[in-house]
Amino acid sequence: MAQTLEQFIAEVKVDIEAFAADYRASHAANxxxxxxxxxxxxxxxxxxxFTEFMTRE
Structure with a gap:
């Protein structure tokens, strides 16, 4: 499936924000x-x- 640069950037932004939220929650706990x-x-x-976060199952 084709993907534009803008679509890719939007997807990566979502992933980075999810990583940041997860990491901040982990920081609060530990x-x-x-x-x-x-x-x-x-x-x-x-x-x-970030790479480890993205490859978690």
């Missing part, structure tokens, strides 16, 4: 394991966390 800021040279972890 802030030590779900920090809202990552230290120097660890910013790539956000993509890892």
């Amino acid at each position: 802030p030590e394991h779900y920090p809202l800021e990552l230290g120097d040279n660890n910013d790539g972890l956000w993509l890892e966390f």
